[in-house]
Amino acid sequence: xxxxxxxxxxxxxxxLTPSVKACCNTDGGLGAGPEAPxxxxxxxPNTGKSTLFNALTGAGVTMGNxxxxxxxxxxGVWRSTASAASCQCESCSCDAADEPLDITLVDLxxxxxxxxxxxxxxxxxxxxxxxxxxxxxxxxxxxCDAARLTSCLYLVAQLRERGLPIVVALTMAxxxxxxxxEVDASALARxxxxxxxxxxxxxxxxxxxxxxxxxxxxAQPEPSRRPVPEGVDELAIEDERFAWIAHVVDVxxxxxxxxxxxxxxxxxRWVTAPVIGPLIFLAVMWVVFQLTTSxxxxxxxxxxxxxxxxxxxxxxxxxxxxxxxxxxxQGLIVDGLIAGVGMLLTFVPLMALMFVLLAVLxxxxxxxxxxxxxxxxxxxxxxxxxxxLPLIVGYGCNVPAISxxxxxxxxxxxxxxxxxxxxxxxxxxxxxxxxxxxxxxxxYAGTAVxxxxxISILIIIGVGLALRGTLWRNEPIEPLVIDLPAYQVxxxxxxxxxxxxxxxxxxxxxxxxxxxxxxxVWLLQSIPATPGYGFAEVPVAGSxxxxxxxxxxxxxxxxxxxxxxxxxxxLVGFVAKEAVISSWAQTYAVDAPDESGAPGDLGxxxxxxxxxxxxxxxxxxxxxxxVFLMAYTPCVATLAAQWREIGGKWTLFGIGLQLVxxxxxxxxxxxxxxxxx
Amino acid sequence: xxxxLKSVAPSAALAPLSAVLAQVALGTSTVAEMAxxxxxxxxxxxxxxxxxVRTGRxxxxxxxxxxxxxxxxxxxxxxxxxxxxPDGSRRLVTLSLxxxxx
Numbered sequence: 001x002x003x004x005x006x007x008x009x010x011x012x013x014x015x016l017t018p019s020v021k022a023c024c025n026t027d028g029g030l031g032a033g034p035e036a037p038x039x040x041x042x043x044x045p046n047t048g049k050s051t052l053f054n055a056l057t058g059a060g061v062t063m064g065n066x067x068x069x070x071x072x073x074x075x076g077v078w079r080s081t082a083s084a085a086s087c088q089c090e091s092c093s094c095d096a097a098d099e100p101l102d103i104t105l106v107d108l109x110x111x112x113x114x115x116x117x118x119x120x121x122x123x124x125x126x127x128x129x130x131x132x133x134x135x136x137x138x139x140x141x142x143x144c145d146a147a148r149l150t151s152c153l154y155l156v157a158q159l160r161e162r163g164l165p166i167v168v169a170l171t172m173a174x175x176x177x178x179x180x181x182e183v184d185a186s187a188l189a190r191x192x193x194x195x196x197x198x199x200x201x202x203x204x205x206x207x208x209x210x211x212x213x214x215x216x217x218x219a220q221p222e223p224s225r226r227p228v229p230e231g232v233d234e235l236a237i238e239d240e241r242f243a244w245i246a247h248v249v250d251v252x253x254x255x256x257x258x259x260x261x262x263x264x265x266x267x268x269r270w271v272t273a274p275v276i277g278p279l280i281f282l283a284v285m286w287v288v289f290q291l292t293t294s295x296x297x298x299x300x301x302x303x304x305x306x307x308x309x310x311x312x313x314x315x316x317x318x319x320x321x322x323x324x325x326x327x328x329x330q331g332l333i334v335d336g337l338i339a340g341v342g343m344l345l346t347f348v349p350l351m352a353l354m355f356v357l358l359a360v361l362x363x364x365x366x367x368x369x370x371x372x373x374x375x376x377x378x379x380x381x382x383x384x385x386x387x388x389l390p391l392i393v394g395y396g397c398n399v400p401a402i403s404x405x406x407x408x409x410x411x412x413x414x415x416x417x418x419x420x421x422x423x424x425x426x427x428x429x430x431x432x433x434x435x436x437x438x439x440x441x442x443x444y445a446g447t448a449v450x451x452x453x454x455i456s457i458l459i460i461i462g463v464g465l466a467l468r469g470t471l472w473r474n475e476p477i478e479p480l481v482i483d484l485p486a487y488q489v490x491x492x493x494x495x496x497x498x499x500x501x502x503x504x505x506x507x508x509x510x511x512x513x514x515x516x517x518x519x520x521v522w523l524l525q526s527i528p529a530t531p532g533y534g535f536a537e538v539p540v541a542g543s544x545x546x547x548x549x550x551x552x553x554x555x556x557x558x559x560x561x562x563x564x565x566x567x568x569x570x571l572v573g574f575v576a577k578e579a580v581i582s583s584w585a586q587t588y589a590v591d592a593p594d595e596s597g598a599p600g601d602l603g604x605x606x607x608x609x610x611x612x613x614x615x616x617x618x619x620x621x622x623x624x625x626x627v628f629l630m631a632y633t634p635c636v637a638t639l640a641a642q643w644r645e646i647g648g649k650w651t652l653f654g655i656g657l658q659l660v661x662x663x664x665x666x667x668x669x670x671x672x673x674x675x676x677x
Numbered sequence: 678x679x680x681x682l683k684s685v686a687p688s689a690a691l692a693p694l695s696a697v698l699a700q701v702a703l704g705t706s707t708v709a710e711m712a713x714x715x716x717x718x719x720x721x722x723x724x725x726x727x728x729x730v731r732t733g734r735x736x737x738x739x740x741x742x743x744x745x746x747x748x749x750x751x752x753x754x755x756x757x758x759x760x761x762x763p764d765g766s767r768r769l770v771t772l773s774l775x776x777x778x779x
Contacts, residue, residue: 112727112728112731113728117731117732148720150718150721151720151727154724154728235734238694238728238732239692239693239694239695240691242692242721242725242728243691243692243693245721245724246718246721249720265709265719268707268709269709272706272707372707375706376706
């Protein structure tokens with residue numbers, strides 16, 4: 001096999017002297033020689049073109065940039081030997097088939113059509129359609145992936161319209177068969193009106209038949225042209241090509257095979273259906289929350305007992321041993337850091353389980369279906385469909401969701417979506433919901449948490465509609481299509497990896513926030529605001545923390561949680577929701593430690609507080625508190641992101657909107673709830 | 678050709694690309710729905726969508742879904758988004774009509 005080792009050296013990308021074809025030009029050697037036929041290997045990307053080229057030419061090919069371009073082209077010699085018996089063509093004239101024939105084979109850049117959209121495609125087009133005609137390849141072998149036949153035939157259609165001699169090499173028939181359809185090469189050849197050879201270049205199957213067919217085609221006169229409609233616009237011409245392709249594929253592989261429904265399609269008919277789809281989505285999320293709360297609850301109790309018991313007791317003993325017992329240091333470490341950080345750590349099993357379940361849903365492909373459902377819901381109420389993505393991200397964390405509004409092309413849509421994102425219930429709020437659910441709703445904790453997410457969706461819809469009807473009138477809704485990936489079995493590696501990354505990220509941020517806020521809260525709780533007490537000796541109710549909270553608390557009295565303890569944690573929650581539970585734990589630990597000096601039963605203390613502030617209606621008060629927590633300002637980080645993305649004016653508007661919505665809903669929930677519960 | 682079509686829609690059979698564009702404009706959400714609505718084979722719709730994207734009549738945008746690799750907490754300090762999805766996860770591709778087509 002003669003292999004050239006010189007790069008292509010054209011002075012022009014597509015033209016040379018008439019004696020040497022542009023498509024096979026070299027300076028130092030000419031493939032199989034100047035008299036040898038030149039065959040171009042073309043086709044769409046990833047159709048096995050290069051594999052075929054390597055199989056036909058062997059290992060030692062010449063690769064280099066086409067002169068004047070950065071496009072890489074391979075060239076080699078195809079020593080074609082074929083017996084007449086292997087020829088598949090119907091009008092074979094392979095009398096000399098047993099004689100070897102050297103062919104210069106040029107592997108041109110992959111392209112889907114003769115209408116170039118890149119330098120690579122332009123080079124392929126220019127070489128195939130170069131003038132004069134003598135400079136063109138003598139024939140083109142077009143690789144077509146049988147599994148993606150429809151996508152590959154557009155190029156064939158255009159080549160046939162030009163009357164260029166071609167042979168179609170049908171690859172990946174095995175992949176197509178696995179997907180449930182087979183291509184009849186003979187039928188395809190009849191419909192395309194050109195030779196078709198089924199090959200498997202990886203296993204070197206069908207190469208002799210291809211050689212025989214190519215040699216036969218080289219001996220044939222120029223083929224007839226496929227007619228093209230005249231006097232119509234470009235889209236009409238392209239439409240005609242696609243209609244022709246659809247017909248060809250229909251005949252060659254059968255309509256039934258084309259429309260074979262995979263099990264993924266069958267599942268999608270249900271999970272993306274307009275009515276059933278959202279119900280399935282809600283059911284799936286209910287299962288997630290129910291599993292999360294019920295499975296993780298025992299582990300959470302166990303960890304809570306460890307931190308409240310042995311860990312706190314050991315810290316007290318250690319501090320007493322070194323002479324710091326009953327000092328402000330003990331207060332800071334035991335009632336502050338251990339109570340606060342320990343409470344966060346009890347949520348690790350819960351968060352881990354939650355992240356595992358969401359990772360499984362994501363990796364399986366279901367979350368993409370949920371996006372379809374959400375998108376449809378958004379558009380049905382007149383909101384920008386593309387906004388579904390930031391809103392979905394918001395259920396993880398509001399900060400990237402605000403930044404994610406950049407995908408929206410319209411500035412007013414960005415503002416609208418950024419105002420809605422804070423109403424998505426992030427994972428930081430989830431910890432509070434779970435704790436409240438466990439305290440007030442027992443075995444129905446999962447349902448209570450799930451209800452918060454449903455309410456979150458309803459608030460987004462309600463607020464979105466209100467804004468659309470007032471400030472965002474006449475905003476166009478842009479159409480949007482989602483290309484769904486096929487379902488797959490979730491992989492352990494990916495699920496574990498995603499879970500770990502998210503858990504680590506949550507803990508890193510939460511622990512940092514909590515340590516800072518614990519110290520801040522402890523400091524405020526240690527500063528006396530009532531006379532007669534020294535630093536770190538004042539009861540919490542009489543501290544700066546308690547007095548400020550008590551002054552705000554009456555605002556929440558109509559919602560049933562107008563106590564300073566509940567109000568204080570909402571004030572802390574304005575900074576970050578991760579710190580809500582730690583500040584609560586801190587408050588009750590300092591306020592009512594048990595006999596050992598360790599934090600008391602937080603759940604019982606919270607229940608007693610709500611029972612008192614609600615006048616004996618703790619359940620509706622707890623629900624109202626959860627609704628308020630879900631709807632009011634998420635955290636200062638979200639505000640910073642909003643400020644950056646939509647400016648100060650809209651950020652302040654958003655804060656006002658959140659507070660009004662949250663307070664109104666909380667009051668409504670409590671006032672109605674206390675009549676019923 | 679009509680054998681390819683389930684619920685035969687002549688316009689879709691003779692003009693698959695125009696039918697796909699019409700479906701996008703109507704707000705059809707998925708390729709499967711487009712195939713159902715037009716009666717075209719899903720492969721034809723998919724190839725048509727790809728072709729319309731290549732020719733600039735549709736604009737495709739790959740969107741990350743889910744939380745970024747650093748986790749939600751890691752995002753709190755992030756200044757740029759939308760961050761890429763966790764390594765190895767699959768993404769959504771959204772398509773919208775190019776302004777010239779609208």
